[in-house]
Structures are given as C-alpha cells and as structure tokens.
Amino acid sequence: MVKEASAYSTAQEMAGRQRDISVSEFFLKNRHLLGFDSPSKALLTTVKEAVDNALDACEEAGVLPDIQVEVADEGDNIFTVVVEDNGPGILENQIARIFGKLLYGSRFHKLSQSRGQQGMGISAAGMYAQLTTGKSLHVISRVKGEPMASELFVSIDTAKNRPELHGKKKIQWDRPHGTRVEVEMEGRYPKGVHSVDMYLKQTAIASPYVSFHYKGPRGEKVTYTRSSTELPPRPTEIKPHPRGVELGRLIQMLNNSSSRTLLNFLENEFSRVGRKTAREIVKHAGRKLTERSLPKRIAHVQANALYRAIKKVPVSAPRTDCVVPIGEQRLYEGMRKEIDADFYIVRTRPPAVYRGNPFQVEVGIAYGRPGGADLEVDEGGRIHQAAHHRREASAALALTTDEPAHLLRFANRVPMLYEQGGCAITRAVLQTNWRSYGLKQPKGALPLAPMVVVVHLASVWVPFTSEAKEAIALYPEIIKELKLGLQACARRLAEHLHQESRLKREYEKRSHIEKYLPHVGIALQEILELSDEQRDRSVASLDAVLQQTRKLQ
C-alpha cells in the first residue's frame, strides 16, 4: 500500500508546516483576483483604481473633480502611470497605510454608496508595480490649507501586509490641494474596448461633472470637459435594515452594542425601527427578553428568538434616499456628449432592495443610423431631411447596423470593462426579448443594431463577482430590476423606430406627389380647359389637401 514510507508525513510533521498567510501574499500570488492578470489589464486597473479614489475624495469633499491622467511608455514593456487630482488631499500620517496596505480604508464598514468599497485597489497596484519593476509608489499630497505638500515613496512588506517607507519630505507644490500618485510598472498599452480612453470616456458619461485631461504614451492629448458644474447630492450613510441581518451578525451587534437596553439597541442600531416597532419585536421574542434586557448579556437562545421576532414583525422597507442615481437628465447629457446618435432615451427606475441593501437601476439607449440622413417634422407638419453632421465617432463606440449593440456597464458610476459574460447586467440584456421591440437578435446574444446600451447600478453595497469589481453577481432581484429598466427604454425605442419608418414612408409618398402633381395639373388643364392660373391654383390646393390628409392619418 505504501511505497516509500519517507514520502509520507505524521500529524506532528504536518503541524510544523502550518503557517499564517498574509493577505498581501495571498493576493500577490492570486493577483488575477484583483485585476492584475495580464500586463494590459494591470495597466488599466491601475488607472481605474487611482481615478476611482480621486473621484471619491473630490466628491466627498464637495470639489468639482479636475483629474489629470498620464500614461508614459518607458520602453521594454515598462510604463509610468500618473493620476493627479484637485481633491482635499490626504493627511501625511495616513498616506503610507492607504497606499501600502491591503484591506485598509474608510468605506468598508459603512453602508453608503461610493466607488471604492474594499480598501485594496491602489495598494494592489503598488504591489504589482513592486513585483514587476521593484519600484515603490511615489505619492505627493497637499491638504487644503496646508502651506506645503508631503512627498512619500511607499511599498508593501507583503509578508506582513504593512507599508514600508522609502523617503518622506515636505515639498513646495503649485496645487493648493490634491493628490498625485505615480506608479512604474510592467504593462501593455491596451486599445479598443479595454483602453484607458474608453474607461475615461465612459466615466465622463456616468459622471458628467468631471473633467479629465489625458496624455497617452504617444504624446496624444484628450480632454473630456464637464457638461455639468453641479455635483450629485452626497449619498447618506444608512444603518442596516433588520430584514437583511443574519443571526450571527445580530449576535455580533448585541455583543458590541453600547446601548444599555434592548429597546435602545433596536431603535439605535437599525434603520426603520422606531419605538413602536422595537416594542413589538421584544414582545414577539418572548424567552424572558424584556425591553430593558442588557444587549451584551443576551444568550444565544434568546438572540435566536429575537432574530425570529425581527423576521415576523412588519418593518417598513429600507430608506432608499441613500442611493444616488446619475439621474435621467444628467445621464442623457453625458450620453449626448460622448455618443453620437440620433435618438436617446434614459430611464431611472425607482429604488429597490436586495438582501436589505437598497439599489437603483438606470438604463439609457443611444440609437443612430450610421451615415443615414435624418427626417424631421417641422412645426407646419412638413417632413424634411435634417441637416446632420455626424461627429467623428470614437472607433470603439461607432454605431453600425448588423453588429451587436455596445453594452456599457456601470456600478456606482464606475465603468466595468472586463468580465462582461458573467455580469448580471449582461444577463438582463440577453434575457430581454429585443425582437418584440423591432430589433434583430440572434438567440442568446446581444441585439444587432446601431445602438449603445448604458446600464448603471447604484447601491450602498454592490455585490461584485470578484475583488477586481468587473461584474455584478447574478442576484435575481437585481436582474429583475435591470430587465424592467431595459424594457422601459426598449418600448420608447420601438415607438421611435415605428415613427421613423412611418415618416420615411410619408417622405417617399410626398416625393411622389411632388413629382406627379404638375403632370396632374396639365392633365386637368387639358380636360377641363383651364387657364394657366386656374391650373396652378388647382395644383396648389391639391397639394394642400394631400398634405392635410396625411397629417390626419
């Protein structure tokens, strides 16, 4: 049975090999989980994480974001990425941990809508840079009101998940406040749908109050200018909703509570629980629990009874004003600015809830016939060809007939450029029957149309399928809402397409009438022996009658 006894181990030998694994080591070895699996994805992920942080900071401080992004080719597959913002700056004593430690951040522990939620992204970019070039992150930050900026060089001690500092000093910096991060890493400059350009363009659609100044590795410069000078309202932080809380979490909350009575605990630590509901819950719980029970002292059996009572007593649905959508008007403006199409429709759904977490879905469709002339109806009801100068479309978003529609996915305003296949948004688009709205759609595929579909999910907690945050998990509640949003837009699109084809038919009819009416006039003149003047008057009134008739159709 056993061939070489020496190859096997005893329990004692196995015990000797057990070790702690630091979270940095874990993600360094599994860096594809964080979006660093290939050089081109690593470069894009780095830009994305730095820009997401910059935007979160600006919005949190109430500053209209002005972001500089630069990607420089250093040769030999090495690139430098620089992202600089006009945000509030970072306190010097926080910089090392924010940039040199995984799982450190301000957004994980609260239920509030933000781009970042994990406290991993930018440190992971630094870790990848360190792995591929050995270089540390170069950070400059100046806090609003401070006379000088701080300059630090930070890397991660991956064995301990701890920042290492390689230089720190005060410097003069011409910005009054903001943060600049510079990363030197192995990379490849991605093009097309996974490009930095595409990421910035999509971010400009979802956050039209942001201005970007981008300098690419071939010296190319692109500016995305804000179309709105109004920041979105600040999302409020909420407490957990009792319906979404699991038993273990409830026990933990009871243990950690500083409330002195069960009644206070229920009122203070949950949303939507007032005095009346709290009393109701305690009454239902039984098990010798009273309104004045000390939360820390509540035993397991009692906690279980409390848990069951919470599930039974009616509680209002979660507050949803904590979720801030882009808004129909803004999304419409963002789409018009960045996508050249003939027809735009945007719908923001009412907020909904999954597992106690409020979320809200927005869908936009931009539709255009490439190179086709537009028909317009003027105030007099006349149809005419509109003068339309199609802007030069970015190749990646060009509208083409008989090719799959472009799908732009956003979570809390952040574009998701990878993992389209595994995303709830894609699932919802594929499950929508686009044929019933007049479009071609191969089975199980995206509709074939000159169309861009924009879908945004805003939530206090977006359930991503991986730490790289490139796709939303397939929660049925979320897919349902997404489909309702898609259907609402598709219905309006179908109306537009119907009207358009009606206009087209009428335009053709009118062309025919215009062509033959003079001949009808001549024929009438011959038959009825009219004068030239009578003939012209008849033709004119015939034309008017026909136009009128068509208007009434």
Add this chain to the structure above:
Amino acid sequence: MVKEASAYSTAQEMAGRQRDISVSEFFLKNRHLLGFDSPSKALLTTVKEAVDNALDACEEAGVLPDIQVEVADEGDNIFTVVVEDNGPGILENQIARIFGKLLYGSRFHKLSQSRGQQGMGISAAGMYAQLTTGKSLHVISRVKGEPMASELFVSIDTAKNRPELHGKKKIQWDRPHGTRVEVEMEGRYPKGVHSVDMYLKQTAIASPYVSFHYKGPRGEKVTYTRSSTELPPRPTEIKPHPRGVELGRLIQMLNNSSSRTLLNFLENEFSRVGRKTAREIVKHAGRKLTERSLPKRIAHVQANALYRAIKKVPVSAPRTDCVVPIGEQRLYEGMRKEIDADFYIVRTRPPAVYRGNPFQVEVGIAYGRPGGADLEVDEGGRIHQAAHHRREASAALALTTDEPAHLLRFANRVPMLYEQGGCAITRAVLQTNWRSYGLKQPKGALPLAPMVVVVHLASVWVPFTSEAKEAIALYPEIIKELKLGLQACARRLAEHLHQESRLKREYEKRSHIEKYLPHVGIALQEILELSDEQRDRSVASLDAVLQQTRKLQ
C-alpha cells in the same frame, strides 16, 4: 456648487474614518467569493471543503481514505453537516487556528500539488455557520498513537480574524486516528448537478482509491467503494523555476535569503539551476556582481541586471515529476465504475508549463447509445448483437442522444460544480470542433451526444478564477493543452463511431443475405436442376464466400 456644506468632509474628517479591515470581515461581507452565496451552494461548499481537507490529510499521511459524510435536516432550513476521516489527526494546539482563522495553512507557501491551497475553506464554512445559526464548529480529532481524542468548539472573531474557543476537552473516541468536523448551518439540500451525491460520485471517479459512506437528509445511504487500493505517488515539492520569477519576487528572495553568496543563492533557491548555469547568470548580469556578492546587499539596479540575465541564460524546463496525474488506467477504472457507457477512452497528456508552473492535462470520454443494443465482432469475424444490461444510471449522468454532453471538470482531483461558463476547461471543449469527429455541435455550444467528457488539470498551483475554486482562469497555455487532450480522445471516439456504423451496415447486409440466400438456392436449383443436397451445399459455400469478402473489405 456646494448645496449643503455640512454634507461634505475635510481631509481631516476623512482620515478619522480610515480603518483596518480584517480579512474575515472582508470575506464575511463578500462571502459569495468563497462559494457561500446561496444556502444550497453553501451546504455543498461546506461538504467539499471538509472532504478536500480529509483527503489531503489522508494522502499526505499515506492512509487509504475512508470518509463518512452525513447531512441531516434539522428543520427550518437548518442542516447539520458531518465529515469524518481516518486521517492522521490534527495536533490539539493547531485545531483552533486551522478551523477558526482565514488564511492559515500549510500548502500556500510551497509549490506542490494538493487539493487545498489557500487555508480558507473550512474556516469560511465555520464563519458561515456562525453567521447563520450562531453555532461554533464542533471538532474531534485523534492523533495516531495518542490514547485520547481532543474535542473543541471553535468560532472566529471576525473583527480580528482570530479563533475563539468555546470548550476543549480530552475524550474517548473509538477511531484509532482521524478527524471529525460538525457544522450546523442554514442551507438547502441541493439536487442534480450541484448535489452532494454528484460531488462524491465525481470525487470517486478522480480518486478511485477513496471509499465514501454517505448518509443523506432523508436517511438515504450510499456507499462508493474504492476500486483501487493503491494511493497515488506523493507529489514532490519544487523550488520556483527562474523563468517564472518576477523582478519584485527576486528582490524579495535576495533579501530573505540565508545564502552567503550569489552563486549559492542561485543554486539553492531555484530549480534547474546548477553550478554552471549559476556562473553563466552572474557573468551575464555584470553591474559589478560577482559569484561571491552577498545576496542581502544586492541593490535594486543590480537586482534588475540579475533579473535580465536570468531571462537570457538558457535554463532547462521545469521538473514535471512534481505533478501527479490520475493516470490513464485509474481514470478509466473510475469512469467505468461510475458512468455506464459502451465506450471509454482516456488520454493523459505530457506535462506542460505556464508562468513557470508545471501542469498536466487528462481527458476521458465515456460514450454510449442509451438503450441501444451493442454489436460485437466475435473471433470468427462474425457480427452479433451483444447481451448488454445497462446499469441504472444516476439521473444526473444519464446518457441521452440530442442533449448536450455532460462535462465533468476537475482541478487537482477536486470536482468543480459551479461556474462552468467561465472556466478554461469549458472554453477548450467549446473551441473543439466536434463535428469533425462525427458529432452534432450547435455553434458555440457543447456537442449533442450521449457522452460524458471528463477533464482533469493537475498543477502545483491551479489559477482559479475566484477563492471559491470553481473555475480555472483562461490562460492560453492551459487552454492549448486542454484542446490537445480533447482532440486525442475525440479522434479515438471518431474511429469507434466509424467502426460502429460500419458494423451496423454490415450487420444489416448480413441480415439481407441471410434472408435471401435460401431463395437464391431455390432459384439455382431450378435453373441448374440441382439436388436438394447440392442446393444446400451451394448456399453454404455462397454464405462462406460472402462472409469472407466482407471480412476483407
């Protein structure tokens, strides 16, 4: 611009909100990343993690695994899962950390093939149990040679990722050695392709030396008996291959090295680097590096030069004997035992390498015509219908024509039951042109055939797409190898199908001949005025000639 100043934060306020996030909290909130997104998946993942650990321990200790699995329905969506093994046991002082701390284990830091590699699975199951029922893990373990077993109740302090002990004592236990873990959790009992049954069945295919005794929640008992009493050879641990090492990792290795010279460092810490290759590398590096440079003192620029030299100097390909495939004979036996089909073919590819990591691909195909009679050729070259009693197939693996083939995916002998869509194995199967092997295949889909395709990837480091280890990342080197394995099996299948249809045609011909030969005899008798005896002899020799001719075709 700013609507309510109070809603915004200063840099100081933001700094005050920055906090450490414990890895347990992170995965508790993101538990779908570990395979605990739904009650049914959570139950299966728990069984899987416990069984994987049991098998790893048994194999490491050289014990033929005898595993008891029990799932009991406690009502109200609560289930108890018990997994008990005859492994070497766990030292008492290790139990709390192994079961009550994420990222703690013995397999992460070495390059060696095993089922577990992250040190997370079983603790995550405990964390989920704790969250949903508030109960701690109940562990009993007895180390070989010890008179008593240890019994512990363990939970996780998620805020600190630290085990909490709720009771520990020595008890009598009738097993001489082994480990028993009991989990009480919210769950749903999964059926079909995601069932515990299916997981055990597939594990029995890939590890035919394991016996399982399974008791389900309705009292049903299933035993999977081992078909082999030979354990696979122990995979050896390897050192990193110089080609797969990144610059940052090299710098880290230099810093942590206890070697006193660069020459020793290169020889000792890499596989495939001997004295000659080490000297060559140092020579190529230049930058004042000598064979006697102290590794710890090597500066960044020098490390970079060393890194480039390593990439230039030829080094033999990695050792591949560290990867242990199931083996063609064993996999064949495993498949025959658990899948009822007419034709089996198995191919083990030679080992290959991705990013410095050796891996090996195995493919098996089981093909059968459901309910169809088999044709066999006997020693005399005669075709006849074989007596074939189809065993009662498990519903989930029933072979049906015109339905997609079943795909069973394995990584280091562990079945992967979820995320089929995003897996490199699925990608390779879809990219194989099954039509050229005589099967029906809709575009971009699995072939339609009464067939089970078994694919196994063995590696010292399997690149999973997520911590739940349900799919393999899409590395081109891996997909290429998978396709070669699939093609080799498909070719043999095509030959089999060809031969089968030839046999069928001949069988039909023979039936015709048998039917008409007596009439030919009567006709001959009339024309040539033969006696009855002459007629019968002619018919017999005609029959022999025809059989002969067909044999020579």
